[in-house]
Amino acid sequence: MKKRNLPIVLLLTLVTLGIYALFWTYKTRQEILSQLADKKAIPSIFILLSPLFMALAFALLLLLQRASSNAIVLDVLFVLLGMSLVIASLVVPFWWFYKYFKALDQVTHADNFALLYCLWVIGAVFGFLPIWMMLAQNDLNKVIDRLAIAAASGAVPPADPLPPQNPLA
Numbered sequence: 382m383k384k385r386n387l388p389i390v391l392l393l394t395l396v397t398l399g400i401y402a403l404f405w406t407y408k409t410r411q412e413i414l415s416q417l418a419d420k421k422a423i424p425s426i427f428i429l430l431s432p433l434f435m436a437l438a439f440a441l442l443l444l445l446q447r448a449s450s451n452a453i454v455l456d457v458l459f460v461l462l463g464m465s466l467v468i469a470s471l472v473v474p475f476w477w478f479y480k481y482f483k484a485l486d487q488v489t490h491a492d493n494f495a496l497l498y499c500l501w502v503i504g505a506v507f508g509f510l511p512i513w514m515m516l517a518q519n520d521l522n523k524v525i526d527r528l529a530i531a532a533a534s535g536a537v538p539p540a541d542p543l544p545p546q547n548p549l550a
Contacts, residue, residue: 382412384525387515394511402511406481409521413484416524422484429477432470439466474505482517489520 385405393401407426414420439462446455478501486494497513504510 382416382521382525382528383408384522385518387518387522390514390518391511394514399509402509402514405514405518409485409517410481412521413481413488416488417484422487423481424477426477429474431473432466435462435466435469438462475502485517485520489524491520491523493520 390401390405394405403426410423410426414423439459442455442459442462446459449455479498482494482498482501485497486492493516497516500510500513500516504513
């Protein structure tokens with residue numbers, strides 16, 4: 382796992398217009414999975430690109446439809462692909478980030494899954510807000526600090542520390 386400077390993460394995200402956010406998400410996904418026994422806890426980040434590929438297919442189908450004189454089959458495909466594109470654009474990112482934040486919570490034990498997910502949803506709906514990235518990276522930095530302290534003191538950190546107990550349960 383790599384400790385990252387929070388202002389630099391924010392600055393790079395803003396300067397690159399969100400491209401660094403994709404790179405950061407890819408790298409932190411790998412780091413989170415390296416700490417978990419279940420290496421499939423977070424699906425591949427390339428699943429997030431599926432709406433993009435569907436949009437390209439949609440555009441290609443639109444060009445074919447306009448070039449064709451007998452477009453009944455293309456009309457049906459156009460509608461089906463369009464509906465699939467809308468569903469994929471709405472469902473895939475929400476599902477993927479749900480899995481991402483659940484795995485992050487397992488690693489960090491920060492118990493802020495709901496906060497991070499809500500901030501991501503607000504950012505996704507109202508415009509890109511990298512606040513969730515700052516909080517997630519801060520949690521990862523704390524884990525790195527704990528591991529460094531444990532290594533320096535010669536203590537071996539538990540392989541899978543117990544999550545905080547809920548007093549209401």
